[in-house]
Amino acid sequence: MADHGVGISRPKPAPKIETRNVCKIYDTVSGPTTVVDDFSLDVADGEFVCIVGPSGCGKSTYLRMLAGLDTHSSGSIYIRPGDDPTKPLNSVVFQEYAVFPWKTVIENVAFGLQMRGVGKAERLQVADHWLERVGLRKFAHYYPSEISGGMKQRVSIIRALANDPEVLLMDEPLGALDAQTRIVLQAELLRIWQETRKTVVFITHSLDEAILLGDRVVLMAAHPGRLLASFPIDIARPRTVETMNTPQFAELRGAIWSQLSREVTRAMEMQA
Amino acid sequence: MSEIIDHAPGAATEKPTPKAAPAKISGPPATILLLAATFLAGNGLLYFIGLWRPFWWLALLGDFVLIVMAAEQVGRSVPPARRKLYERTLAFGFPLLALVAWQLIVDAGILNPLWFPQPTRIAKALWEVTVNYDRFSETSLIGRPWLIPARFQAEGWAGVWSLFAESHVWATLGRVAVGFVIGAIPGILLGVVMGINRTVRLMLDTTLSAIYVLPKIAIFPIVMLMFADPFGEGPKIAVVALSVFFLMAINTMAGVRDIDPVFLMAGRNYGARGVSLLRHVIIPAAMPVIFAGLRLALGTALIVIISVEFLRAKQGVGFMTFYYWEVLNPEKMYAGLVVVMMLGVLLTYGLQALQRRLMPWER
Incomplete structure (x- = not known):
């Protein structure tokens, strides 16, 4: 990207993801319902953006639109392709259970490559490499029903990473796990991301998780879903789970929580 | 103790x-x-x-x-x-x-042995129909396999075939197996299409449900008319195939519609389209329901073939059972029922073995 003449004249490089005035309106029998209203968000190349908001704020809908799994009613969504045109634009890490139960662990990890026509030897080698990185190598030929929930989610995450997408989209990937497993996987995610520096959009319910992982935390409001505020997280990397105990972390969480709690209360009242 | x-x-x-x-x-x-x-x-x-x-x-x-x-x-x-x-x-x-x-x-004479022959007598009757050749109907139960070497020496493969051809069990098994395959494969395919495509589903669902509840034996006379030889194997196999077809179409449709949407989204997001989505996501995800349907279909196929053999056949386990009713030999009628049960158990085991092979992830 650096050799593009345009890049020099701009103060910042072009964003990896450009979302401009996106609306999502469902036509229902009782009339149109706006789920996402005039949502705009840019994500820079290599940035880790976390989206937090109350239930019904349309954050998962936005992610699905970004992934091309759902259509948007108006506005534009653009993911800038990289230098290698064969690389997929995005790969999604879904909540639990999205790992195919009928494929072994290694077949799951190699699935994206298989669909792109990568030969068997090569894709198994790539999958093996990723299994090694998260310590699941000896479970390569197990079926998902034979491993724990935390392991399944690791498989789901490296299935996306093995696909080597331009952008990694994560839809509450740790939401279904118990508290301890969740912390272990947060640490693992931090480590892997600091090694790969992929562009990530990460949806979560947990504000702590968002601050720990993200370069930026985006708050969304509900009914209709829209952008409320955006907070840069300037805690130095590399971060670890212990980062959550620092005063800087507590300060940021306090500032963001005061806005988020107001929004959550409002959303609850609107649903009642 | x-x-x-x-x-x-x-x-x-x-x-x-x-x-x-x-x-x-x-x-x-x-x-x-x-x-x-x-x-x-x-x-x-x-x-x-x-x-x-x-x-x-x-x-x-x-x-x-x-x-x-x-x-x-x-x-x-x-x-x-x-x-x-x-x-x-x-x-x-x-x-x-x-x-x-x-x-x-x-x-003890409390129940009439004419209607409820003792298990020992049924076992004896089963033995008799197994080892003996019935000259009148020119049949035997399992085709007297102990004669295979002698027949092969005397007449070659044609002799061995004539032994298979005289057997009730092989006749019934053959009709069930051929009818089952001919019915199940298109049924599963149509079910998948109906599961995926809303338009096709809306157009066919009512009709299929209406035909599905029709007793299959009721369409047998019509099926007989459609074949050049109404008393041959064609109509018997066809009526088995038809009953299996409708059941499998309806069941597979339900199975495909019940697939967790997250699997379809994951499949699409990782680049599976059309045939590859079918092969890697839809078929394996619907497999448990398809196999549940196959087991139901197997039961239906046996019901249908036995009733058809009661009606119109010169051979088959159903024919044998009815034949011994006509000559009022209750032991041998019961022997026929025992054979039907054994066939059912055997075929179910076969289906389970196939399921374990095709669905190694569910053990």
């Missing part, structure tokens, strides 16, 4: 069953002994005062309750390592006991 006494947990003794409470000795074996004594004393008393014979079914009901109670007492003190053996004993021992009761009741 001594095993059970050794392993008896103390907790079981503290549960006072109403009958065990007045007994001086305590513990599960004592309860079992008491139940056994009640069993013998009760039946003996009824027998001596002459009430067993007129109220035999009430006596059997009481015996059944006592046996259940005794089995539960044993079950409480079975150590985990022997649990499997205990369950098997119940599963196979009870039917055996029921057969013995059947035998005794008919032997």
Whole structure:
């Protein structure tokens, strides 16, 4: 990207993801319902953006639109392709259970490559490499029903990473796990991301998780879903789970929580 | 019994069953002994005062309750390592006991052996129809496989084939197998299409449901008309295929529609489209429901083929059963039913083996 003449004249490089005035309106029998209203968000190349908001704020809908799994009613969504045109634009890490139960662990990890026509030897080698990185190598030929929930989610995450997408989209990937497993996987995610520096959009319910992982935390409001505020997280990397105990972390969480709690209360009242 | 006494947990003794409470000795074996004594004393008393014979079914009901109670007492003190053996004993021992009761009741002349021939006589009849060749209908049950070497020497492969061709079991199995395959494969395909495509589903669902509830034997006369040889194999196979087809189409459609949407989203997001989505996501995800459908279809196929053979056949297990009805030989009729049951069990095992092969992830 650096050799593009345009890049020099701009103060910042072009964003990896450009979302401009996106609306999502469902036509229902009782009339149109706006789920996402005039949502705009840019994500820079290599940035880790976390989206937090109350239930019904349309954050998962936005992610699905970004992934091309759902259509948007108006506005534009653009993911800038990289230098290698064969690389997929995005790969999604879904909540639990999205790992195919009928494929072994290694077949799951190699699935994206298989669909792109990568030969068997090569894709198994790539999958093996990723299994090694998260310590699941000896479970390569197990079926998902034979491993724990935390392991399944690791498989789901490296299935996306093995696909080597331009952008990694994560839809509450740790939401279904118990508290301890969740912390272990947060640490693992931090480590892997600091090694790969992929562009990530990460949806979560947990504000702590968002601050720990993200370069930026985006708050969304509900009914209709829209952008409320955006907070840069300037805690130095590399971060670890212990980062959550620092005063800087507590300060940021306090500032963001005061806005988020107001929004959550409002959303609850609107649903009642 | 001594095993059970050794392993008896103390907790079981503290549960006072109403009958065990007045007994001086305590513990599960004592309860079992008491139940056994009640069993013998009760039946003996009824027998001596002459009430067993007129109220035999009430006596059997009481015996059944006592046996259940005794089995539960044993079950409480079975150590985990022997649990499997205990369950098997119940599963196979009870039917055996029921057969013995059947035998005794008919032997005693309480039930008419014409309608309820004793199990031993049914077994004997089964043996007879297996080893003998029926000159009148020119058939045998399993095709006398012990004659294969001699026939092969005398007439070559044609001789071996003639043995297969005279067999009731092979005739029925062949019709079921061919009809099943011809019906199931297009049925599954149509079911997948209906599961994926809303338009096709809306157009066909009502019609399929209407045809599905139609008794398949009712369309047999029409199917017969469609074939050049109405009494040949064609209509028999076709009616099996039709019944399997509709069942599989409806079942597979339900299976495909029930797929968790997250699997479809994951498949699409990772680049699966069309045939690859079908192969890697839709078919395997619907597989459990498809196999449940295949098991139902197998039962339906057997019902249909036996009824068709009752109606119009010169061969087949259904024909054999009906043939012995016509000559009023109840033992051999029962033998025919036993063969149908054995075929059902055998085919179900086959289907389960196929399922384990095709769905290795569900063990």
